[in-house]
Amino acid sequence: MGDNxxxxxxxxxxxxxLTDEQLRQGIEAMFFAxxxxxxxxxxxxxxxxxGRAHHRAIHFISRAPGTTxxxxxxxxxxxxxxLNRVLRTLISDGLVESRVGTRDKRERHLxxxxxxxxxxxxxxxxxxxxxxxxxxxxxxxxVSGFRQVLEAMMDADMRRAYSKLRDSTT
Amino acid sequence: MGDNxxxxxxxxxxxxxLTDEQLRQGIEAMFFAxxxxxxxxxxxxxxxxxGRAHHRAIHFISRAPGTTxxxxxxxxxxxxxxLNRVLRTLISDGLVESRVGTRDKRERHLxxxxxxxxxxxxxxxxxxxxxxxxxxxxxxxxVSGFRQVLEAMMDADMRRAYSKLRDSTT
DNA sequence: CTTGGAATGTCAACAAGGCTGACGTATGCT
DNA sequence: AGCATACGTCAGCCTTGTTGACATTCCAAG
Numbered sequence: 302m303g304d305n306x307x308x309x310x311x312x313x314x315x316x317x318x319l320t321d322e323q324l325r326q327g328i329e330a331m332f333f334a335x336x337x338x339x340x341x342x343x344x345x346x347x348x349x350x351x352g353r354a355h356h357r358a359i360h361f362i363s364r365a366p367g368t369t370x371x372x373x374x375x376x377x378x379x380x381x382x383x384l385n386r387v388l389r390t391l392i393s394d395g396l397v398e399s400r401v402g403t404r405d406k407r408e409r410h411l412x413x414x415x416x417x418x419x420x421x422x423x424x425x426x427x428x429x430x431x432x433x434x435x436x437x438x439x440x441x442x443x444v445s446g447f448r449q450v451l452e453a454m455m456d457a458d459m460r461r462a463y464s465k466l467r468d469s470t471t
Numbered sequence: 472m473g474d475n476x477x478x479x480x481x482x483x484x485x486x487x488x489l490t491d492e493q494l495r496q497g498i499e500a501m502f503f504a505x506x507x508x509x510x511x512x513x514x515x516x517x518x519x520x521x522g523r524a525h526h527r528a529i530h531f532i533s534r535a536p537g538t539t540x541x542x543x544x545x546x547x548x549x550x551x552x553x554l555n556r557v558l559r560t561l562i563s564d565g566l567v568e569s570r571v572g573t574r575d576k577r578e579r580h581l582x583x584x585x586x587x588x589x590x591x592x593x594x595x596x597x598x599x600x601x602x603x604x605x606x607x608x609x610x611x612x613x614v615s616g617f618r619q620v621l622e623a624m625m626d627a628d629m630r631r632a633y634s635k636l637r638d639s640t641t
Numbered sequence: 642c643t644t645g646g647a648a649t650g651t652c653a654a655c656a657a658g659g660c661t662g663a664c665g666t667a668t669g670c671t
Numbered sequence: 672a673g674c675a676t677a678c679g680t681c682a683g684c685c686t687t688g689t690t691g692a693c694a695t696t697c698c699a700a701g
Contacts, residue, residue, distance in 0.1 A: 319522040319613045324599045325534075326637050327606070327618065328508075332527075334621035335505050336548065338498075352657055357502075364495075370678065378506065382516065383659055385679065407668045407677040429494045435623035436497070439616065441488045441596025446609065451504035453605035459503040467496050522686050540649065553688055556652065578650045597679050643701090650695080658687075669676075 341427035349420075354379075354387045356424055359413065362397060362464060363421045367410040369402070374461050396420060511597035517591075522551075524557045526594055529583065532567060533591045538578040539572070546572060546632050566590060 396417035402408035566587035
């Protein structure tokens with residue numbers, strides 16, 4: 302691995318896009334693009350001394366209102382201590398509401414308050430604006446490919462979480 | 472913004488891919504995919520108690536050997552204090568060499584030692600392997616779209632940095 | 642030749658946001 | 672009754688980002 306500098310031919314089909322150089326360009330593109338991806342929300346969050354961790358929590362609570370803490374933990378891939386620190390501030394700031402479960406009273410179901418929804422809107426409007434502009438520049442064909450590659454890049458459990466979320470509003 | 476739930480029609484062309492729902496899916500795809508993107512290098516780095524910051528420094532030094540600290544600063548988008556902390560450990564661990572500039576002796580030119588190149592290979596082999604697998608699953612058309620969208624998502628200065636790097640080995 | 646500014650390095654202090662480990666409480670299930 | 676689960680919390684640690692202050696070295700302009 303790591304030494305195929307030239308174009309490969311595989312089963313008669315040219316696989317120029319799989320050269321190390323092409324792969325490295327993709328890696329760097331991911332790095333720089335992710336910076337842009339988070340830049341706009343980051344600016345808004347900084348105003349109110351929140352961070353990306355708060356954004357992620359808010360996003361997925363907005364996405365699946367009433368989700369449990371355990372559920373959120375699995376999606377975010379952090380420890381409960383880490384998540385709890387963030388949730389505590391969001392709850393005490395009145396952006397998130399935690400309701401005891403009716404069926405299982407051990408569970409807490411998480412919801413955005415109106416203030417929480419307002420912040421969520423600001424954040425996702427900003428992020429969507431960049432996304433929309435990128436999509437528009439690249440066109441529908443490119444967007445389809447973009448989504449395919451990203452999905453193929455995920456770990457299996459993340460792909461499952463992603464599909465589940467994706468299909469839940471379809 | 473944030474309220475176009477249905478398909479749009481714009482200049483006679485259907486823009487279904489620009490609905491808020493589609494954009495949100497793209498956002499979540501970026502989030503989950505980035506986790507996969509960094510997962511493999513992260514595991515290797517954890518073995519030797521390094522972090523992503525070390526990986527980034529190593530990657531771009533490998534990419535542009537002899538680059539100056541200021542140059543690296545601009546690419547990585549962190550403060551010199553942050554970068555310096557990382558560089559210090561890499562230098563004292565014998566992975567990076569810092570040579571005083573010949574033309575301008577204030578500048579330090581950064582190079583990977585043999586040990587540094589070994590680590591770089593392990594890291595980028597792992598990251599490329601995932602990238603290659605994703606590219607292979609998605610196919611050349613998708614890869615082209617993937618790259619287009621990522622590039623359109625970057626900030627202007629990052630796009631410049633990216634293009635410069637990209638074209639330097641073409 | 643002196644001096645101002647640029648490039649670099651370093652020290653200190655701090656914050657966000659990860660982590661582990663341990664412990665407590667309430668609840669549910671067997 | 673007893674074990675497991677869901678959640679919260681305290682304490683402490685690490686990485687990686689930040690700002691501010693200050694020293695050094697060197698180029699270049701006056």
